[in-house]
Amino acid sequence: MVNSNLITFLAEGKVTYTDGGTFAEYTWLIVVLPFIAALLITFFGKYLPLKGAEIALATIGFIFAFSSYLLYLNVTEGVASEFFINVGSIGSFDLEFGWVVDGLSIMMYFVVGTVASLVFIYATNYMQGEVRYTFFFTSLTLFAGSMLVLVSSPTLLQLLIGWELVGVCSYLLIGHYWEKKENSSAAMKAFITNKIADVGLMIGIIVLALSTGTMRISEILYQSTHDYESLKSVAYLAGVLLFIGAMGKSAQFPLHVWLPDAMAGPTPVSALMHAATMVTAGVYLLARMFPFYEGMASEALDVVLLFGVITLFAAGMIAIVQDDLKKVLAYSTVSQLGYMVAAIGSGAYTAALFHLWTHAFFKALLFLGAGSVIHAVHTNSMKEMGGLKKEMPRTYTTFILGTIALTGLPPLAGFFSKDEILASLNHGGYNTYFAIAVAGAFITAFYMTRAVVLTFFGEYRGNGHPHESDSMMTTPLIVLAGFAVTAGWVNIPGIYTGFTDWVTTRKNPIVEYHPESFDYFALTSGLLAGLAGIGLAYYVYQILGRPEDGDEKIKVEPIWNLLENKYYLDDFYFKYIINPTKSTLANTVDRFNTNILDKAVNLFGVAAIFLGNIVYNKFDQGGIDKALNISSSSTDALGARVKLLQTGKAQQYIMYFLSGVIVISLLILLVL
Amino acid sequence: MEIVTNNFEFLENGLGITLVVFLPLLSALVVALLPKKQELLIKLTALGSSLITFILSVIVAIQFDYSKAEQFQLGNKLSWIEAINSNYEIGIDGISLPMLLLSTFITVLAIIYSFEHLPEPKSPKGMMALILILETGMNGTFVALDLILFFVFFELVLLPMYFMIGIWGDKTMRSVAGLKNEVETRLYASIKFFVFTLFGSAFMLLGFLGLYFRGAKTFSIPELIELGTSGAFTGTFATLVFAVLFLGFAVKVPMWPLHTWLPDAHTAAPTVGSVLLAAILLKLGSYGFVRIALPILPEQAQAWAPAIAILSAIGIIYGSLACLAQTDLKRLIAFSSVGHMGFVMLGISSLTSIGINAAIIGMVAHGVITGLLFFLSGSMAHTYHTRDMGRLGGNMKLLPKTGGLLAFTAMASLGLPGLAGFWGEFMALLGAYNPLPGLNITIFRTSMVAGAIGTVLTAGYLLWMLQRVNLGEPNDEWKDKKLHDADAYELAAWIPLVILTILIGVFPKLIFGSTNDAVISLVTKAFGG
Amino acid sequence: MSAQPFLIAAAGLFSIGIYGILVRRNVVMVLLSIELILNAVNINFVVFNAMLGDALLQGQIFTIFIITIAAAEVGIGLAIVLMLFRNRKTANIDEFDLLKW
């Protein structure tokens, strides 16, 4: 019998919907390549002149080129295709991988490709001479690859896979300097926090998959825009669960705690993680599932909005009190992610993605700039910086551009995106949230100005003589600064709104507010808040003087303490969740295991032995065995005598033998 | 593509599987007859025979008709004990095939590892013979289609494992709760293992006999399945039989609270013993559920399923929490087995095709991953002469290869998507969310949430283990010691597992392609869909 | 002529041989006694042959074989005795306890 069934194991991809030409078919290349590259770097990187960095650079360069061309295709023709590969079926359920090429994913490809390429170039210089240089590039490549797996996924399954792979890579990268315990702890914290959120995502995916009967995102979105009853009944639950997942990756309050700690990793990692890869995953997920939210789970969007707004305010407040330059930026990221999530919550799909897009560039710029500074002064603490304006002009200029973009002054990128979010909030009638968002803009401007003043203005307070960084590091800064200035120009209300068309959900059209022209109320509020923030911070830190250790000029003690302790969230987690689990509960279980279960088993054994002893001593030994013992002891005694017969002498043996013969013969003769 | 015509027709009609089962036993005899001093010859004989067995099982897998995966194939039925109508009936279907392959595969690796790495007393002759006998027991259990035959093989594995733990086990003394005097770890563990599992299987045999007398005086599993699915076993009788079968299989799995033999056995066992114990022996229990308990007693399975789900959920949480309290590396991994097998049992208890598929891939994945974890921890315990995680640390620096693999395996074990462990966990939860209609949905969803929380705890203890063992600066006491990183034999045993982990993770069809039809047919037959 | 006296005499010879095996200490003497026993058997064979009037003379042929084997046995036996004597400096059978474990 010929058996072809092993061959049917090989599956076929299936094109379901395409208008992007055949080029999109090869998108799998950019997803798979990083993994191959990571393998190559691991095994051969050591032997190459750049210690494996060249493979990473080539890979990421290819991804950049490929995604740029995709973006070009998208801008010119519009692409929306999906490809599926069956990797197994369970029950009637198909497990599929694949890749989706549409506006949203292409935008993400491009962001990942651009930011990652620049970060990689930067890292070749920044990480020079550091431990595990080659492995760093392996992880970095994997990190980018995992993000591509995530954003290219046409099924929830692959999304989950990419999601967790990103988590693992972040673990590897944050814990890069694992010789120190706080670094490995930070890595662990990131992973576990994300894992907790992933539980939400996982259950959400399970709920969605089982109520729709498919894992294909497009299919789920189709059902949610067509009023499928089975999906409707669980939509709110699923929506919230997915959002819990997004809260982990996108660092929403109160699961944001891992992100500032993640600064333990090398700065390029922070830049990549905060701008392009990890933290955008949550926003990406919400955007990807937006038709579902809009169509069926609009109540869940309220939750999203609430948490987004809380996050943007709370994180911004903490950023004000941070002394660590990178942590200021980290909390700023959390805050900006809050903006994006709030935008999604308010139904402003494009605005959220637009902010993601601009934020990716200027936040990468800020991080790399901070890295350049840290590289020069060998410390993270702003208390030991200052006056670097003169020493590091290129870093300073680009950092200032990034800051302006972040604070949202026109005509830089952040202005347009933040304005659109504010406009959406205003348009949706969320007055309180709008006010908080404007306050957030003020806070953003305040802490960024504070950071700039403390870092670049005044006198140098640190040790040694800082120098401008190498051109390998400053070039990416300059490129990113270019993006930070121009990235916002792709979506100017009333002038050019191409970005809206890039990322539009072609297959499951959505209804969203999109400003035709500037919302001047929102614009003015945001702009004024930003300017006020800059002004106040400049006044406090530059005019009134720099804060010395713990001696801020204006300080409201309780609030300050609350902020310094990060709302006591970490303490709370440690005191009431982690420690009870890790010590109390775990030890209880362990004690239960040894002292109750194990003891029960052992006692069972002991009881059996005890019972056995009774039976043995009283009944067996005293009764049956006594008789047996007598026979045995007599056997023993006999044996002791018979033993003497065992002389080893042939004659005696013959004698015994013959005696036996005689006895047997007599028996035969006499008896028979 | 030209399809290769079948050159192995002579292996059909049961010869192939029979060889897979009994070739190891034969070579164990050969090994036993070889002089003790011919160590290399002994090792090569064992390796050769296990390789041939593995190749035979691969040939069997190629011969297997995947379009009829729900049928028992390539088997035979020969008269054996006519007095009780017990036959030498063997065969494989889509469910047993992956398990058979796993068993033959892991055995090869175990033998490769044992080439150079045997604890005192070395004696490769004894170890090789025991491993091969063990393989016969394991393979036999997976192909047996007769309850008595199944029982014989099921019990056959106990003896070699008992000796492995008892002879090559941990020789330190330990105190035991409930006992006054300290006992030798290996002694306590081996006896506990033996008596505990024998206790369960004694009841199981009782159940088999009950089925025999109440059924059509047959021990044949396919016939009993026909009987069972047509509703022959009902009422108190069926409850009792399921209870005893449950006891027998649950001890082997092991399910909470019948798990306490496992940590001790694993801690005391030599590396190869732990690997085989974790990779294959535990699967015999869950395989028994899928092969015997569910299809023969479907009604009872439905009645018991919520209880099993609750116990599994407890097992998952409990195992993970217990892991967090461990200081002994091997004991931690042993407890992680309790958690992982909890996922397997959760999948089975859902009685859906998704859940049972999940259980099978979970079994394979657990076999591969935990097997590798035990390889690694055993090797480390051998190198450092301690399993105390408080003293380890900086392993990545001291033994980079072992450390790297340990990190990889820990990631796989915590259910990282893209690696084998993910499917079992995720799909089990998927199955538990929507169990078989008619089952208490609240219980199952609660169990699912507990399982999901368990994944977090799993990640927690594994990362914590990594942090304590792998990361950080090495302890001072290792500074001047010469520590040997993984050698060629170890890598040869480990790398295939790594590759398999990735392969199954990326392409689960390797397992599902074989199991799915069989599982669907099982569920349809037993539970009507 | 009755066969009984011959047979009884052979039995006697046999018993005497056994007595010799049992009491003699010198190995050579034991071998001598064994010859007696063999001789008793020979007599029996020949007597039975005569008694039955076998046309094939099987009794006698067996006797010839026995004699041949006996010769061989003596040769080997004496060689073993020689060996033992060389190694142990004695030929007394009760000083050997080689049959004990």
Add this chain to the structure above:
Amino acid sequence: MEALDIISYFLLLGLLLVSVKVVTTSNVIHAAISLVFTLAITAATFLLLSAEFVALVIVLVYIGAVIVLFLFGIMITRAPLGQNAELDNDKNKSLALVVSLSIFVIFSYVMFNTFDSQIIVTTGTSTELLGEILLSRFVFPFEVVSFVLLAALIGGITLARQDNALVDENQI
């Protein structure tokens, strides 16, 4: 009672007497000589039973060769020649006597009760017939026996040979 009967009684009585001498004498040489007599009487008995070829073989092989071998054995093992009180194991004597007498009684009882037939005394020689049978019907066992002899020959030489390489010096 015929003459042959009387002769046979005498012969058998003599046979028993000299054989007793073989096992009782305390002189090894005497024992060997007694064995010679025993065998000679046996040969005579065989003649009486019209087995003249076997009788001849006994005389040639036993008396001619085996006894010589025995004498050699006696000499080589340096058994004390002449009277030797230690030749017998006195502890065993009574028991041995009981055993051998019992065996004698049992055997003779069985023989006496089982075989009461007469001996057919033939006249003329059976040697020619014996030769024919031996080389026709029994030729194969005959050859086998010759091989046994050869093996015994080689074995005897191997065993008795004094080989320094094979024997540990200390044991000699």
